[in-house]
Amino acid sequence: MRKLLMTVLMSLGLLAGCNGEPSYKGVSFIAYNYTQFDMDSVSVTDKAGESAATMQVSVGAGGGSVACCYTLKGTEFTAEWRAADPEVLGQHLDDGRMQEFFFTRKKKVTFAPAGIPSGDGPLVLELHIYPDEHVEMALSRKLVNGRLPIVDTTRWLWRTHKDALTGFSDVYEVLHTVARVTKTSWGKYRIEDAADMREYMKMYFTVASNFDQDPEVNAVLEKKDRQPGEFARAIEALTPERIAAMKKSGSAPGDKNG
Known part of the structure; x- marks a missing residue:
């Protein structure tokens, strides 16, 4: 019976160590990069000196490959x-x-013992590196685009507002600027929802880089109980005249320094 239990636990990727601490066996590893920097190596190491590592994790969380095991x-x-x-x-x-x-x-980083996600896919240990450089770990069986949609937002901007991005040489320069702006959009306002982030970046790149200082807009951004998508709806409700006034009084859109 004990042998059977050990086999089941190993298949789940989790065993209790001799001191009762969790042991993650045979897991894959992926790093998500939400900073403005390209990373040529990322690793996570336990107290015993055992490490998991990956290479070439680009700006916006989109470039990290899964390493195993x-x-x-x-x-x-x-x-x-x-x-x-x-x-x-x-x-x-x-x-x-x-x-x-x-x-x-x-x-x-402290990673409290976590339940193993259900499913048949390989168990993946995720490392999330945020714009303020704090890190979080998680377990998953699904490969996703990350928690902050930096890459998807950049693609959307380039596809739908390219005419307003003439000051950028290519989509990669836009991506790098979006990542810099994310340090404020997430760090100050906790923008994470995809629709909210699209509207935030649309305003930054096409209206005014300091649009967030507009009193009406800022009130929504600073709202403590703001719900996902609420900011996007507020921006979409602005009239063309209101947008034009903000553009006229604000700083030039698309400041590359973020």
């Missing part, structure tokens, strides 16, 4: 990544100085 134990981990600003790197492709602009971050 790892065993990690415990509840206390260290996340580490090496990264650089892609716009800065692009300025030093031929001068041999690219390595000067990389930096390394190490962050402690």
